Amino acid sequence: DKAPLLPRTVVLVGLMGAGKSAIGRRLATRLHLPFRDADTEIEAAAGCTIAEIFARDGEPVFRSVERRIITRLLTDEPVHILATGGGAFMDPDTRAAIRQHGISVWLRAELDVLVARTARRTHRPILNQGDPRAILGRLMEQRYPVYAEADLTVVSDERPPDVTVELVIDALEA
Ligand code: S3P
Secondary structure: OOOOOOOOEEEEEEEOOOOOHHHHHHHHHOOOOOOOOOHHHHHHHHHHOOHHHHHHHHHHHHHHHHHHHHHHHHHHHOOOOOOOOHHHHHHHHHHHHHHHEEEEEEEEEHHHHHHHHOOOOOOOOHHHHHHHHHHHHHHHHHHHHHOOOOOOOEEOOOOHHHHHHHHHHHHHHH
């Protein structure tokens, strides 16, 4: 199994439920690289959950913490696989850091897939503000044109995750 020597950290972007964490973890194992999850790093740095940051400080504060953590991971850590939260690539400064220091991969999924995958867990403050399908549909409209600016796009559907992982590796090697 050939482990391509990646020059830069691979940054997975896309909506909640696209599989960024699940695919990212498997991709890291497959490529023998470390895995980092930006949301987990944010919670560790803040000492509380993302839902608590949203409730206590509001989304703008969350976005600035997210920007700082992602920039640090990209500039201070050796090359790795980085899963980001769905809004990270939407922030202009965070997106600029990702473009400068990373290889961005958009995991693109259909609405039905996103709804099914996010229904399993309820820790996402943005989806607790109303009907998850309606919210995800609106976020698709707002965000897909921006996600499309990622360096690579890979469709993440209901295939087994390891199939999607191979598609990401194919895209990275192309
Ligand atoms: C968010 C997605 C979440 C998390 C936060 C905001 C978003 O990450 O960062 O709840 O704006 O789409 P996941 O995409 O990993 O669920």
